[in-house]
Amino acid sequence: MPYELHYWPMIQGRGEFVRLALEEAGAPYIDVARQDDDAGGIGPMLDRLSDPDNPRPPLAPPFLRDGDVVIGQTAAILLYLGPRLGLVGESEADRIWTHQLQLTIADAVNEAHDTHHPVGVGLYYADQKAEALRRAAEFRAERIPKFLGYFERVLAANGGEHLVGTALSYADLSLFQLVAGLLYAFPKATAAALTDVPQVARLHAAVSRRPRIAAYLATPRRTPFSEDGIFRRYPELDP
Amino acid sequence: MPYELHYWPMIQGRGEFVRLALEEAGAPYIDVARQDDDAGGIGPMLDRLSDPDNPRPPLAPPFLRDGDVVIGQTAAILLYLGPRLGLVGESEADRIWTHQLQLTIADAVNEAHDTHHPVGVGLYYADQKAEALRRAAEFRAERIPKFLGYFERVLAANGGEHLVGTALSYADLSLFQLVAGLLYAFPKATAAALTDVPQVARLHAAVSRRPRIAAYLATPRRTPFSEDGIFRRYPELDP
Numbered sequence: 209m210p211y212e213l214h215y216w217p218m219i220q221g222r223g224e225f226v227r228l229a230l231e232e233a234g235a236p237y238i239d240v241a242r243q244d245d246d247a248g249g250i251g252p253m254l255d256r257l258s259d260p261d262n263p264r265p266p267l268a269p270p271f272l273r274d275g276d277v278v279i280g281q282t283a284a285i286l287l288y289l290g291p292r293l294g295l296v297g298e299s300e301a302d303r304i305w306t307h308q309l310q311l312t313i314a315d316a317v318n319e320a321h322d323t324h325h326p327v328g329v330g331l332y333y334a335d336q337k338a339e340a341l342r343r344a345a346e347f348r349a350e351r352i353p354k355f356l357g358y359f360e361r362v363l364a365a366n367g368g369e370h371l372v373g374t375a376l377s378y379a380d381l382s383l384f385q386l387v388a389g390l391l392y393a394f395p396k397a398t399a400a401a402l403t404d405v406p407q408v409a410r411l412h413a414a415v416s417r418r419p420r421i422a423a424y425l426a427t428p429r430r431t432p433f434s435e436d437g438i439f440r441r442y443p444e445l446d447p
Numbered sequence: 448m449p450y451e452l453h454y455w456p457m458i459q460g461r462g463e464f465v466r467l468a469l470e471e472a473g474a475p476y477i478d479v480a481r482q483d484d485d486a487g488g489i490g491p492m493l494d495r496l497s498d499p500d501n502p503r504p505p506l507a508p509p510f511l512r513d514g515d516v517v518i519g520q521t522a523a524i525l526l527y528l529g530p531r532l533g534l535v536g537e538s539e540a541d542r543i544w545t546h547q548l549q550l551t552i553a554d555a556v557n558e559a560h561d562t563h564h565p566v567g568v569g570l571y572y573a574d575q576k577a578e579a580l581r582r583a584a585e586f587r588a589e590r591i592p593k594f595l596g597y598f599e600r601v602l603a604a605n606g607g608e609h610l611v612g613t614a615l616s617y618a619d620l621s622l623f624q625l626v627a628g629l630l631y632a633f634p635k636a637t638a639a640a641l642t643d644v645p646q647v648a649r650l651h652a653a654v655s656r657r658p659r660i661a662a663y664l665a666t667p668r669r670t671p672f673s674e675d676g677i678f679r680r681y682p683e684l685d686p
Contacts, residue, residue: 264547266547267597279543288539288543307520308505308520312520326561328581336581346566361504362503365502
């Protein structure tokens, strides 16, 4: 039975971290809210989110259904999928460390989001643009270098090719996606930061060339980045 | 060998979620940065954070050392400690679900923090007070009810006493801490919200009465909430 991914259909968003893992593994999955038959679309996704018969409901998309199991929270979904997709090591130490890296990537993703929504998710960008200018300045100057510098240190201590061990893990895929998003949203600041973290830049390039990832990125399933997603290109935020 | 918790010594902060688990379990631990001998204090904590011999460094406190293992990220620490302290179920499904709840609590904690630091962590509150007023208004009106309502739904579906199964888990302890922090930072808004989520209010009270938690809360180890922590009481943010 294929996995069922539930996420907002028009954006990459947090669902993309799950999608990349499924695509790299060649795992069968249905992107429920992107189906246009009776079983798909946003309506069935929201129905499942508020399903009164599910005693373990997620708070929000993305969530994954695997048979009777429904799991929300991007990092928890990857914690579940990692062993099943062969995208994490066997030992508990490797699994916890891979997860720790994923949580740190999630922190960076949250901060990237908050650059354009510093005051609140319920307001439009136009209504918090002044605050966004201030927050983005700190994000560009302090936070992008801090996060990327951390992953550079981790890569350097592990030989440079992978974040964990000697094989690809979901953390490598997620770091690729973080860098891709930052390059979209803050092209100048990120390009500058990447010159100081050559192993991060190399991992980003290497992941994009993996056969299944390269094939995926060329399909319409890879929704383009846009100003509706987490990573948004507002030129005034990356002057 | 006792666990070694590393966290900023003067605040509860994110370290408190780990402390509550260790205290409830009666586990031996050293709060490294709170020791005043040669092996303790902030210096040794920061030395370990930047230890060049650790190929798997955390990005920031809190982090836990257990023999040769060093783990950062609050939720990852609890993922590691849960089975060891008897604070999570045996099945994979229970463990993933407990972790999913922890990650949702972490989201709420992050948002509570950002009410007083919407523009950036590198600035003082006084320099982003106008933005904080706007962000806190949305947090009070929309986000506190949304998060607490979600946990009420989860508790109701599970009989009301615990979030997961029939025994205390680290998610219960963390929900206690979230409610305690919200009651400190937003006493009016949180008291009002709690009237709609009686099972969350009851869990908060029940955890505070557990013998080891009650004993811990009465010690100086339970640092008071303050305006240096995640949860801050600025009256203008809860008018």
